[in-house]
């Protein structure tokens with residue numbers, strides 16, 4: 001197996017006065033879709049935000065392609081695409097104006113997104129005010145922002161939230177195609193079927209710690225018997 005693309009070693013992250021994530025170690029390979037599951041409040045968002053450079057690590061190390069970027073949040077933010085929370089997008093801008101801050105030409109960017117842009121229905125939204133967007137439309141814009149840094153590594157926190165069934169289906173397939181082309185994708189997920197069908201690695205968090213690592217083999221087995229995987233995983237999450 002090749003060297004990991006992204007490695008976290010004994011990472012902890014503080015929220016307020018307490019550690020919301022503690023002693024996390026993970027290795028994620030290039031062209032892998034890595035899924036993180038866990039109960040509400042288990043630390044998924046905190047871990048993803050820190051990895052993407054939006055929060056500092058309290059302890060531990062983070063390396064990207066063998067470069068230690070633990071203390072370099074700017075490097076993490078520049079080299080890892082990240083979707084902002086959809087409800088933080090500015091109401092007073094049109095989608096085109098927002099994209100214009102981070103990409104030279106929103107129309108070209110939208111075209112270049114290919115099937116991903118199609119899944120997000122981005123071209124139909126460019127002239128819409130963000131304040132007039134539904135929750136699902138905001139989510140589509142937020143997801144597009146993660147791909148404006150052309151880095152090959154993207155972190156998405158529960159990307160399918162608020163999306164309708166068609167958009168969910170199309171986005172899942174567009175992301176899978178991107179991963180097959182070399183994208184490294186890390187997502188928090190609540191849907192166990194997506195975890196089993198799309199991911200080749202994963203972890204379950206509870207109270208800020210990893211309580212289960214899921215290998216490619218585990219997830220391939222899970223995909224062959226989704227009912228059994230769901231029943232076992234729900235039982236594990238319940239306790």
Ligand SMILES: Nc1ncnc2c1ncn2[C@@H]1O[C@H](COP(=O)(O)OP(=O)(O)OP(=O)(O)O)[C@@H](O)[C@H]1O
Nearest residue numbers: 015016017020038039040041042043044045046047
């Ligand atoms: N800004 C904050 N200040 C203080 N504590 C916070 C803050 N944000 C989150 N927390 C706490 O950190 C812990 C982990 O929260 P986090 O949002 O990472 O969980 P999560 O697994 O992403 O949850 P969900 O599935 O509900 O999105 C929780 O105990 C939460 O209350």
